[in-house]
Amino acid sequence: MTEQPRGDRRARANAAARSQALQHEIMELIIERGIGPGEPLPTEQELVEELGVGRNTVREALKVLQAVGVVDVRHGYGMFVARKKLDGMRTPLEFHARLSLTRSGQEAMELVDVRQALEAGLIGPAIDAITAEDLAEVLSAVEEMERLASAGLPLVEADERFHGSLYASLDNGLLSNLLGVFWSAYSRLHAQIGPATVDLGETALEHRRIYEAVVAQDAARARELLTSHFDGIRRLIQAVVGESAPA
Incomplete structure (x- = not known):
């Protein structure tokens, strides 16, 4: 098996760290604004502008937060703070x-x-x-x-x-x-x-x-x-x- 260049491994590690930091920022934003379970989140575009990152980066962070039960994405309706679930x-x-x-x-x-x-x-x-x-x-x-x-x-x-x-x-x-x-x-x-x-x-x-x-x-x-x-x-x-x- 060909070993991955050290620079590539560092880049992936840095990308993962940035994604985790962005997930934390989104959760902090929810808490600071007092957005309750079942209530709508800011739109993707609003998050892009608020957090100063690209749309794809925000989208990936939201996917992770959806997977762990923080965010609920309802297609055609928007994004919401998930109700108490541990799925x-x-x-x-x-x-x-x-x-x-x-x-x-x-x-x-x-x-x-x-x-x-x-x-x-x-x-x-x-x-x-x-x-x-x-x-x-x-x-x-x-x-x-x-x-x-x-x-x-x-x-x-x-x-x-x-x-x-x-x-x-x-x-x-x-x-x-x-x-x-x-x-x-x-x-x-x-x-x-x-x-x-x-x-x-x-x-x-x-x-x-x-x-x-x-x-x-x-x-x-x-x-x-x-x-x-x-x-x-x-x-x-x-x-x-x-x-x-x-x-």
Whole structure:
């Protein structure tokens, strides 16, 4: 392979640094002007004049900001500050968690660690806030998981509904977004691990027990059960990583 000239590498590094600086400037402009989520940004031409850079440079910076969930481009309408979304995290989380299964499994484990910290840490407030409607939805998800387990079918969608309903009454948009991102990554991870490696009946039973602890308003028991549930996922990842490790 022919080595790239050092000058070319420097030029690319400088271009990347300038692009990052411009992205930061655009975000600062949004904050300084008090432009809220869903509200329109200045036009490309206005940004060109305001920031003193070329149109293509502005366009590339906006593409990056759109990818990471800062800017929302609606064709035919203009550019807006994105509403609270973390979609930009989905692809890298999925990719690195799945890739790690062929190596140490570290990123997959980290994904589980963060989910456990969030869910176990917030289960007490969730129990205090949960409504009868959300509790009914949690039970519905448990019953669906039990039916699916009996039929030997994947539980991922019902499992996601269980956890989403459990924390819905907290009305925490950031938490909902994070859980959505984690579930998107976890569903891909689960598909890669393979449903044959999962004890469906035991998984459904774990969720039934969590539901019962919530109904009893036993936060300590619910926290213990959630921790045990995620420990089971860790053991599954460790087993898969062990099988894929080179001899």
